[in-house]
Structure formats: C-alpha cells, structure tokens
Amino acid sequence: MKIIDNLLGKTKFINEINRLNDQISSLESDNQHNENIVNDFRQKQNKWNEAMSKVDGLLKRKNELIEKMKNEIDKQRSDLTCKKNELNKQEEMILTYSELYGAIKVKDQIENDEAISEFDEDKGFFDFLKVKNGNNDFNHDQINAIRYDMKKNLRIIAGAGSGKTQTICAKAAYLVLMKNVRQENIAMLTFTNKASEEMKERVIDFLGAENTNISVGTFHSIFQNLYWELIRKFPYIESMGVKVGDPKKGENEYKKLLIKLIKKFNLKLLNEGASEKSLFEKIGYWTNMGFSYEEMTQYVEKHFNDLEESNDYPISMRFKEMMSEMNQIRKERNIGVFDDHMLNLLQALQEDNEVREYIQQRFQYIFIDEFQDTNPLQMEIIKQICPPNQEEGTKLIIVGDDDQSIYFFRGAEPKYIKEFDKMYVTHTLTLMMNYRSIASVVQAGNRVIKYNEGNRIPKDMVPFKKTEGDCFIRALNNQEEEAEWIIQQSRKLGMNQLENQDKNTADYTKSVILYRSNTQIKTMLNQLESQNIPFVIEANEDLMGIFNLNEFKKAFLNWKKFIYENDDKIFRWNQIIYQTAFSFYKNKHEVNSFFRNKGLFVKPEEAAEFICNGKNKVKKDVVITYLEDLIKLKNQEVIPVSNIIKTFLSFPLVETNLTKEEIKWIDKEAEQFKTWNEMIQRHDSLIKKKEDMKDKIKEYHKGNYNALYLLTIHKSKGLSFENVFLIGVHNEGLPSKRAKEMNLTEIQECIEKAEPPSTKQEERRLMYVAVTRPKKNLYITFPKMINGKPTKRSEFLKEINLPINQ
16 A cells, blocks of 8 residues: 555656646746747847937937027027117118108119010000100100000009100000001090190190191080080080080170079079179089089078078079079070080980980090099089990090199099099009109108098109209298298399390299288289389289288178169168178078168168177277268268278178288278278279289290299199299198188088188198199298288198208
8 A cells, every 4th residue: 555655656746747847848938938028029129229229319419400490590580680670770760761851762663764675566656755755765654554455444643743744645646556546536635725735736746747636625625526516416406505606705694694683583692692602603613513403402592591581482492493594595595604515515415315325435535634623513424425334435544643632612622533443443553753843842742741641542752853952941030021032032043044135134934933822922012013023923813912802802892882883772781781790790590680670771870789789889889980981982972991991800700701911911001092082093903903914924925024923822733843932831821721620511511502611631732732843943931920920830831841941
C-alpha cells in the first residue's frame, strides 16, 4: 500500500511537475508574446519619440515664426501709427488749406492729356475742333460729354467758367458730323438773345459752315417758330389761342385793356392796394409759374378777397369774369404778348393728340442751356415735347449749375436741374474745371457756396489757371472812401491799356462794378459824376435813385396820382388812407370795416383817430398833418414837401421795410425838395438821364465808349470780366435785409400771392455768381461806417474767408 501510495504520490508529483512545466511553457510563450508586444511597443515608442522630436522641432520653428510675426506686426503697427499721425497732419494741412483756398483735387483725376489718342476714331474730329477752340484741347470730362451715346437723357452739371458753351456746341457738331444726325432734328435753347447769338455763331464755326439748320434760339423764339410750324401743318389750331402780331405793340394794348377792365370790374384794390406788384405783374408772374386762370382765381379768393368786406360779388369772382372777358377781347382783336407764344403752343400740345405726336417726333435732340433758370411754364412745354421716362423719342441734353440759380423772383427754381434724374431716365456728367479765373478766386467761390450744403448738388470747382492776381476784401472807412478807392484802383488797372492813346488815359472797360441794390451805388454814382469819370449802368432804372426804392416809389406814385388825377377822387383819397393805415399795421378787415362805417369821404381827423387807435396823440397829430399836407398839395398850395417825406419815413411799417441806409438816403435827398414841383422836376430829370444812358450803353457794347461798367449781380450771370469790384458787401447790403429763412409752406404762400421771397440760400448764390465773374482780379469792398454809424459785416465775408485789407 505504501508502494502504491508512493507511486500514486510520485505520479501526482510528476503530473504536477508536468502541469507546472506546461504553465512554464505557457508563461514562456506568453512572455515571448509579451516581449514581442514590448518590442513592438518600443519600436512604436521610438517612432513616436522620433515623431515627437520632429513635432517639437516644428513647434519650436512655429514658435519662432510666431515670435517673428509678432515682432513684424508690432513693427507694422508702429509704422501704421506713424503713418496715421502723418495722415492726420496732412488732413489738418488740407483742412487748413481748404478753409483758406478751397477744395484740393488731384490733377490726374480731372485731366487726361491723352484723352484722345492717335488711334482714336474721333481724333480727326477733335483736331478739327481744336483750331476753332482757341487751339485748346477739350478735357477728359468735356470729351465724355461730347461723345456720350445718348442712350439716356444727359444732364451736364457745369460750373462757372467750365467751357459749357463750347462743350454743348461741340456735341451738336459731333452729332451732325460724326453721327450723321440731320441738323433739322436738333434744337438748342437758351434764355437771352445775346446767349443764343453766341451759341449759333459757335455752332456754325464748329460745323465749319456758313450757316446752320440747327434751331438755335431763346425759349420764346424756338417755341414761337414751332407754333408757326404747327399752324402751317394744322391751320385749325390758330383758333385755340391768341394771335400774336407785334408783341411790343400787343403788350401796350394789353395794358390799356387791362386798365379799362380793372375799372369796369372795380379791381383797383387788387391792382394797387394788395401788394407791391400791380395786377399786370401778378398775372405775368402767375402765367410763368404755369397757373391756369382757375388757379389764379383760387389764389385771389384765398389771399385777396378780404381786401373788401364779404359780399355777393367778391373780388375773386370779378377777377375771374375780368380774365374771361379780357381773353375773349384779346382773341377778337389779336392782342398778343410775348408769353402767348408759349401759352398757344402749350394749349395746342395739351388739347390735340395729332399735334402732340407731330411735335414729339420733330426733334431727335434738344439742348437746353442754363437749365437752372427754367420756369414752370417752360418746363411744362418741355415735358409735352419730351415726355418724362420714355425710352424712345426725343432726348434732352440739359446744361446748368444749381449754384447759379438766382431768378426765383421770376419763377426759376434750381429744383428742375437738381431733380431732373427723378423725372427723366438720366446720365449725369460734370464739368468742374474752371478755365476763367485764377485759383484763389475759384477757391473763394467754393468756400462760400458750400454753406448752402443740403440745398445743392455737392461739387467743387477746380482751377486751371496757374497765373496770379488780386483776391481780397478791402475795408474802407465809409462809402465815400469806398467809391474813391474803387475809382483809383480801376484807373490804375486800366492805365496804358489803350492803344494810340495818351499815357494818362485809363482803359476803364477792363473793370466792372457789381452791386446787389441801388443803395450800394448811390455814393459811387455821385463820385463818378463829380470826378467826370465816364460810366455806364446796365440797369438804368437805378439812376432813378430814391424813386427806385420800392417803399418810396409806391408812396410817390400814390401821391402823384392823388394830386394830378381828377377821375375817381374818392378812390385816390381812400388809397392814401389805405396805405397810411397799412403803414401802421392795420389789417385789411379793419380798414374795410372802417370805410364801410364812415362812408365815401373820410376826414383826416377821422382817419388818424382810426389809424392810431385814438390813444397816441403825438402820432395822431403826425398822421393828421401828413394827410392835410397832401390835401394842400392837391389844392396847389406851396408847402415844404420834405415835411411830408420825413413824416412818411416815420411810419412803423416803412421803418421796418426800409434799411437804415435807405431811410437816411431818402431823408437827405428830401432836404433838396423845397416844393412839390422841385421834386417832380428832379424826378423828370432822372427819367431823362435814364433815357440818355440807353445810347451810352449801346456805344459801350459796340466798343466805342471807354467807360466804367456798373452792373447788377443778376445781370452779370454768364459774363466774365478782367477785374471785378463787388461793392457794399455788408449786412443789409449782401445779403439783402429782405432775405429770410423760410419753410416750404411760407414760400408757397408767397408764390400764390405773386410775391416770391428772397431767401438766404439765393442771396448766397448771388454772392457765388459775383465772386466767379473775374478772370484775374477780385476786389470785395465794404464801408465800416454808413452815415456815421458802424455797419454789421456780412456773414458772407466770414464764409468766403479772404484776407481783409484795411
């Protein structure tokens, strides 16, 4: 058993050993596997370490690059900061320069000397024109305007002195010579006979012909010719309007007829008592504003019916019946005036489809110069000929500058050129290179007109001339010194300019004196006459002196009618009382009620009691004396008329409407009139002087009269002069005292009353027009004292920012 037990024990032992050996073998096998895994891991780890080493290298390189980039960025930031500081300095310099001299533009942006290359298909055309254009090339902008393909209507915003006339005349020639457009299919419209004559001469020259079939003329002449053409083709339309023969003769007959009808329909209050404008002037203004008779009647009802107490036959109804009768008589008697050419054409276009279709095919292209001066009546005709937003048909080429719109008083508004692209499919180009004036003059104009920002098309003129000249403001102690300095300076500028003349003779034709109102030149005229300096004045009515000041002019004419006219004595006397009451701020209702209660004839005491409200005895006595003195004059008694004038000047509304300078001027002139006859003689002598001036003006424009030229700013537009003196630029001079800041509602009400206001914006445009007239020298002057009192300096002086020489 022991042996068996031993054998069994050994067997277990051997089995255990075998099991252990198997485990060892298994472990050895697992270990080998693990070693393989470990070796494989070590290999991978080595590869990983190698990769990580490479990554570390890349990271190190990356960090080095990042650090380098940071340094570069820091450097660039530093450079940018330096450049910004430099740019700020440059902007400050530009701002300072712009404030002093106007806008700066890079020449390359506005000029291109290679605009027409030798290989350009139009090279021959522009070489042909160059000889006719003073041997000057057209600039890049002008060429673009000339060659525009007219797929749209063309608006050319052309600043002062930019060569717009040459450009549009060249465009007309281009259409004919290069695009084979028939001359008969082109019309060119402008506003004055002189401008149309110059345009026609330039077109003929550019065409290289002796004449042209292009229709060139004023609005009146072109529309008149169109109407006559229509009558030949459609004879029946002549019955629509008023036949026009000699318009000057027709206007005289029209005025006579109107006077009769005013009397017949009892409209004297509307004619004489409603405002400064007569009924003839009101109707003319309303007509050019494009108002129908119905609209005119509505405005009379709205604004003038209360001239009388309400009744069953009000002023507006009488006005409407008067206009109807007048129109009928004018048709029967062929009493036609200038505006009838346009009214007849407009009526035919509006009422006859066949006529309208014919006219709309009459022209391919219509040029309109000085488009900013277009009034509503003219614009309505243009829209009939060339309907807005049509893709086919007549194309418009309109040229102008809203900054030079200065005729609001006769209906012209800058809105038509500013809003043209809202009415028509439009391509807009600009001509901003000024070839007329020296740089300092151009930049001065830029500065002052910028203050109309928000009410204009933004733009800056760029000077072409490199020459120098004078451009400054001159402050003088008083008006006498101002006049004397201008005379001496104009003499100095004109010395030795006349050929074959004495060395002491000055050429005064080199200079012009521009002024806003006649009060600015009264002292100048006296100085010129006292020194025997030859002069001419375009607005010869300004020779009438105080008789051309609205308030005094109106009063003088009322006095004259009351004293000399025996017809309707009561009406004339009532007119005197009306004007006196209005001068004390009495309204129409109060005055009408007063007359209704007092009857036909009102005694001076009764009138004064009403006018002064029975309170102020001093003013009441003044009014009584004023009215009694006028009755004495009516009765041919000899009394000092200066007393009447001085009393009139003390009336509240007169003191408000006249400037201090105007009041002092009238007062001083009145001292010369001891009697009414002396004042009448003075008035008549001024009328004769005005008539004589017409002959001098004709000789001056022919070049036969060496004289100093006096011109209103309004009449100077479109002209240029070697030397310009802009006189009297002080507060109440320029801008005018009557200029106001008005909203659209107030402006519309003034239009309805036929009393278009003067606004600050338009006064600034006047300043701009004046400043941009000179070719070489600009002198802006103002007196520091007027009548012994200091003047307020014009706000425009600060805006124009020129040096002031004392």
